[in-house]
Amino acid sequence: MINYIKAIFFVLIGFIRIDSVICQMPIVSEPIDAAARILVNLESRPLEISITRNCNFHNLKPGFNYKSIATEIGTPYNIIPCNGEEQFEPARIEIDGNPFSAVIVSFQLVGKIYNNENEWDFISMGYDNNSASVVDESTGNYHFFNPLNGTLLHLPENGKKAVIYLGGNPMVPSNAPAGIYTGEEIITVSYTGNSI
Numbered sequence: 001m002i003n004y005i006k007a008i009f010f011v012l013i014g015f016i017r018i019d020s021v022i023c024q025m026p027i028v029s030e031p032i033d034a035a036a037r038i039l040v041n042l043e044s045r046p047l048e049i050s051i052t053r054n055c056n057f058h059n060l061k062p063g064f065n066y067k068s069i070a071t072e073i074g075t076p077y078n079i080i081p082c083n084g085e086e087q088f089e090p091a092r093i094e095i096d097g098n099p100f101s102a103v104i105v106s107f108q109l110v111g112k113i114y115n116n117e118n119e120w121d122f123i124s125m126g127y128d129n130n131s132a133s134v135v136d137e138s139t140g141n142y143h144f145f146n147p148l149n150g151t152l153l154h155l156p157e158n159g160k161k162a163v164i165y166l167g168g169n170p171m172v173p174s175n176a177p178a179g180i181y182t183g184e185e186i187i188t189v190s191y192t193g194n195s196i
Contacts, residue, residue: 047097049189055091055167063174065126068167070133071142090165095189099157102192105164106150107132113170113183123181126169135163152192 060066061083069078070090079088095103115121132147137156145151147166155162166185 045096045098047095047103047189047191049096049187050094051091051187052094053089053092056087056089057170058087058089059085060170060172061086062172062176065169065171067128067130067169069130070144070165070167072165088167090167091185093164093166093187094161095153095155095164096161097155097191099155099159101155102152103155103162103189104150104152104192106188107147107166108186108188109147109168110183110185113181115177116180116182117177121177121179121181123173123176124171125183126171128169131167131169133165135165137162 057066057068057079064081066086066088067080068088068090069075069080071078073089078090079086095105097103109127110125112122112124127146127148129146130144132151133142133144134151134153135142137158137160142165143153147168151164153162153164164187166187
């Protein structure tokens with residue numbers, strides 16, 4: 001009777017082995033695809049321009065043709081000739097917009113500024129390559145340009161405003177009466193559609 005049990009035991013083991021081999025057959029599947037949607041909402045900052053300081057010349061003398069250098073207030077000898085009393089404060093223009101964006105800056109400049117008391121007395125204005133500048137935010141250096149030609153600049157990458165200084169070269173007639181002379185200049189800024 002013991003031999004009979006052994007035979008059945010071997011048959012069951014063999015049967016189990018056969019079943020396990022059948023269960024290990026590889027499963028074949030087809031690849032499937034899935035799509036993820038990406039949405040980017042890009043906002044453009046409009047250009048903003050502000051004049052934070054007007055251009056001022058103080059204590060000019062009749063009969064002199066002055067040259068100004070458009071740098072921050074406090075820069076020594078930013079007006080030539082300087083007899084110790086003349087002072088020049090350039091206009092400060094700030095431009096804000098999309099960082100890295102290229103913008104074109106153009107100017108409608110006055111050829112004459114007129115006496116506030118009468119309209120026939122004037123001072124002629126000239127412009128050269130030192131009459132305007134842009135401050136490089138990374139170095140603090142000035143990039144000078146002639147405002148008659150305008151300029152192309154890139155807005156700072158750190159989101160700060162670009163700063164332009166604007167002046168000019170007053171040519172004061174020898175018979176110019178004392179008083180205040182004024183004029184108005186227009187600055188136009190537009191995106192070029194390019195960035196750094």
